[in-house]
Amino acid sequence: MTEAFFFLISSLIKLYLMVVILRIWLQSAKADFYNPFSQFIVKATNPVIIPLRRFLPSLGPVDTASWIFAFAICVLHVAIVQMLQLGQVIYIYLPLSALVLLITEALQLAFWILVIRALLSWFSQGRNPVELVMHQLTEPLLRPVRRVIPAMGGLDLSLLVVLLGIQFIQILLSNMLRGF
Numbered sequence: 001m002t003e004a005f006f007f008l009i010s011s012l013i014k015l016y017l018m019v020v021i022l023r024i025w026l027q028s029a030k031a032d033f034y035n036p037f038s039q040f041i042v043k044a045t046n047p048v049i050i051p052l053r054r055f056l057p058s059l060g061p062v063d064t065a066s067w068i069f070a071f072a073i074c075v076l077h078v079a080i081v082q083m084l085q086l087g088q089v090i091y092i093y094l095p096l097s098a099l100v101l102l103i104t105e106a107l108q109l110a111f112w113i114l115v116i117r118a119l120l121s122w123f124s125q126g127r128n129p130v131e132l133v134m135h136q137l138t139e140p141l142l143r144p145v146r147r148v149i150p151a152m153g154g155l156d157l158s159l160l161v162v163l164l165g166i167q168f169i170q171i172l173l174s175n176m177l178r179g180f
Contacts, residue, residue, distance in 0.1 A: 006084050013077045019044050020070045021106050031136035036129045074098035111166045114138055
């Protein structure tokens with residue numbers, strides 16, 4: 001029962017964290033906010049983000065309220081995991097563990113968004129709202145790689161390079177955490 005409860009709580013928190021990270025990513029990529037997919041993300045996060053903006057205004061292009069909220073979700077997740085697994089919260093590791101969780105989940109989300117974009121490009125019959133947003137989100141990640149590694153014979157390797165880079169960074173973060 002405890003494992004099932006832990007799985008459910010952890011999954012729900014991480015899913016909502018991914019929605020908040022998607023909101024941050026949509027804003028930074030200047031994606032179409034009138035797209036139905038984008039509207040879902042905005043409506044799912046507005047109840048918390050809008051009130052937070054009264055106290056945490058944006059710093060230039062950085063949506064401070066969304067970033068702090070994402071970090072707070074990570075702190076909550078780490079605290080719950082520690083409480084369920086250890087019976088106590090180890091406060092000294094909480095901020096660093098939450099930061100690593102935020103980075104790890106953002107990388108994991110980027111990985112899957114890139115994979116979804118690749119699959120949609122193979123199977124999609126036309127433009128759909130999700131495909132457009134996936135393109136707007138991933139193009140800033142792929143464009144710098146395309147400058148260095150151009151398409152060869154119609155084959156674009158930039159996606160593979162970015163996916164390998166994401167996996168490499170995730171392994172580095174995982175190894176760093178083992179030191180704790």
